Amino acid sequence: MGRSWEGAVELTVTVDSSPVRALAYPALVGAPVVGDAVLLNTTALSLGLGTGGYALVVALPDRLPPDPDVLDGPGHMVKGRYTPQQVTVLGVDEQDSPHHSLLASDVTLDGMPVVVADLHSALPAILAGIGPGRRVVYVMTDGGALPLWFSRSVATLRSAGLLAGTVTVGQSFGGDLEAVTLHTGLLAARHVLAADIAVVAQGPGNLGTGTPWGFSGVAVGEAVNAVSVLGGRPIGSLRISSGDARERHLGVSHHSLTAYGRVALAPADLVVPSPLPEPSAGRIEGQLAGLPDRHRLVRVDITGLDEALRALPVKLSSMGRGLDEDRVYFDAAAAGGRHAASLL
Incomplete structure (x- = not known):
């Protein structure tokens, strides 16, 4: 495990016996711990992107987080729409918002x-x-x-x-x-x-x-x-x-x-x-x-x-x-x- 800040945590993941720097968003995939198997997206690493020099954790397949109760909220606004990791949030401008x-x-x-x-x-x-x-x-x-x-x-x-x-x-x-x-x-x-x-x-x-x-x-x-x-x-x-x-x-x-x-x-x-x-x-x-x-x-x-x-x-x-x-x-x-x- 490496550095963490609000919403993200750095990991070192072993891929084919080599260390790979990865980033997880616990709100999406759960909180990773040492020893977890991880499913990675390595596109940014493969392309050599300067800003995105991380593999991204897609899932912890052996320890999936609980399913969110999207029907009861809070919020019904979907972002990242129609992607596998779409998220439901409370929009400040939606009808359920106090604003x-x-x-x-x-x-x-x-x-x-x-x-x-x-x-x-x-x-x-x-x-x-x-x-x-x-x-x-x-x-x-x-x-x-x-x-x-x-x-x-x-x-x-x-x-x-x-x-x-x-x-x-x-x-x-x-x-x-x-x-x-x-x-x-x-x-x-x-x-x-x-x-x-x-x-x-x-x-x-x-x-x-x-x-x-x-x-x-x-x-x-x-x-x-x-x-x-x-x-x-x-x-x-x-x-x-x-x-x-x-x-x-x-x-x-x-x-x-x-x-x-x-x-x-x-x-x-x-x-x-x-x-x-x-x-x-x-x-x-x-x-x-x-x-x-x-x-x-x-x-x-x-x-x-x-x-x-x-x-x-x-x-x-x-x-x-x-x-x-x-x-x-x-x-x-x-x-x-x-x-x-x-x-x-």
């Missing part, structure tokens, strides 16, 4: 700042920029990992008091609250969890194909639209890199340029860290100049953010690069958080 009448009324986000980010790795840096004293709720979309429990960062950030709560929307699950859509998830963050600021991002694991539209981060633009229609203040955290060797991600990533430039039809505050690093500054400014006029470019001074980023209780890493390898990526996310906090 159903609230979410059935004409509530809005009341101008709440909502920071929208492409990658899960931006979340800690955004929180560093927001700083202490604000109630921040993470709304996790289903573009990456579906179980929120996969994120050790979220568990650590919550323990450190940097996150007040979590909402999982769409097919994702495992948050403090479950919601059918991003829209009801945002409203629940505001009115049920009393968020001052919400952060919207996919779970760990990003899917991209190198095509203009084939990447999970396209949902960032849709999130901007959702925040706007609900009466919130959308804040776009730009994905910027000076260390990515791929041309399409150097400077402002094509993910951000497409999501904000072509998918987000509502205006947003797009936050630019100031100063930008040399020699990338010229390239970045040229890319930003091509964004639609409906958005507002907000220059945020990053003075003092280095200390906040280094004080985080989690390791900063994106695409295998840490703070010192790709500083502008984390500066951009932290600047988004700083701007959100300035609006309160």
